[in-house]
Amino acid sequence: MNYLDFEEPIQKLESELANLRETAASTGTDLIPAITEIEERIKEKTHEIFKSLSPWQRVQLSRHPDRPYTLAYIEALTGGDFQELHGDRNVKDDKAMIGGLGKIDAYNCMIIGQQKGINTKMRQYRNFGMANPEGYRKALRLMKMAEKFGLPIICLIDTPGAFPGLEAEERGQGEAIARNLIEMFQLTVPIICIVIGEGASGGALGIGIGDRVLMLENTWYSVISPESCSSILWRTWDNKEQAAKALKLTAEDMLGLKLIDGIIPEPLGGAHRNHQGAFDQVKKSILTHLPKLLKLSPEKRIKERIHKFESMGVFNE
């Protein structure tokens, strides 16, 4: 288990708990009352810390190394009934963007998302969840296939951004993202997009046009990361906390600004402390929205999808 700075009080209590359990096991002493008490205190402390998280702390949680990533969600949502599909049919198979066919409850779906690595080696293999143009083109290929066979599309968003590399530019990173935006608006099948971690800018939006756009409680979604925002505005990364606040990037802010359709609650202490709890919430949410979306005609879905996005923004006239 990894702990963030503000999770330290929980870490202390948990190590106390571990010690007590060890003592109980090795000496055979009855420490149940003491253990119960500490468990209660852990709960209280977690509750106390998590009820008033700052935007920057949410950003930290969205990147928590123990947080579940896209493939873990897919495994849980489909109960393993999933076949990954590879390649954009042009350049290569982008390991930072995954997708495939799976069954969620009674529904056959196309599930797509950015994938981060679970350890140092895999992080490199997955390019830290930063897709190249071929990743976005693979996503679009799979979405078009879903459309052909009438399958709903589930997009799980978790990326620190589209990859800003030399080859990404050569192969048209901008064009790839732009193409997805325009195409996703006219897809005839239902699309549900869920931010499960980081929703960084165009890299996130490239699979983010949905009939429902939802965010997990401890995630962020904005035009730029707080660090980059800080470095542009203040020429240093030190103001990232201030930037996180200024950008209004939390799920609550995004809902308040009418840029997303809903927030999916996380288990107490965050998704990283209870993976199954997070999976259950996401599944519940998909199964709430999907039947409603399937009832609408494709024309109505597209119309409402466009109407939702065209209403976004605030200005004076």
Add this chain to the structure above:
Amino acid sequence: MWFKRTKEGILTSTADKKETPEGLWYKCPSCKGIVPTEDHAKSLWVCPSCDFHERIGSDEYFSLLFDEGKFKELNANLTSADPLEFSDSKPYPARIKAAIATTGLNDAIKTGHGKMEGKEVVIACMDFKFIGGSMGTVVGEKISRAIDYSIKNKRPFILISKSGGARMMEGALSLMQMAKTSAKLSLLSKAGLPYISVLTDPTTGGVTASFAMLGDLNIAEPNALIGFAGPRVVKETIKAELPEGFQRSEFLLEKGFLDQVVHRSQLKGRLSAFLRYLSGPVSKN
């Protein structure tokens, strides 16, 4: 005193000497050649010796493209609000106010309709001098409404991009303008109306990752910087020098993302020619 002239000038009498006011001459930042400002404007702000295309704004492009420079502006009064109550070195509303005062523009885009070589068109043109041509809600909204106007009146749509990308001070609202404009372009496309995207120096970030790359035809002015990530970011990522000409128009043409690179002096004629081809199988001219 030492600086007080005691003698008249060598050839001209001091009284006849003329001061050269600032702005009468244009010095090309590329070849360092000097031309009278008036001549520079006549050559459409392109350097006569080296073809360097100076950055120009919506006023210049509109005068260049619309017949006799005549057009009707659309939604001129839209201005930015401050939904995030954003403040860095100065509050966002103050920044907007200052930009309006110094540029005489209401935001980073102007949209209008009028005739180009006799054919009715809708043109949107970004202004880099307004906060780096950044795209906030006003830019997205004006583009959307211009496309609505195109669809309603069955007119081709031309958009001249010149932007550093999304406007940070409007956070995710700026990001969603990429989505909004793309949504409208999907409707324009369904209506079978042509969209020509003109990319000029510079076109980067969220603008490249949305409407700028979505033209039926993507054309660019020579040597314009065009990319998703800025060159500085790419350089930091690869930790090496960037190749010569990287992310310039000619590079994008070679990589397959542009249909043509067009000199500014040819722009109006070429756009009109494209629209004639796209008007249907039987030429009306």
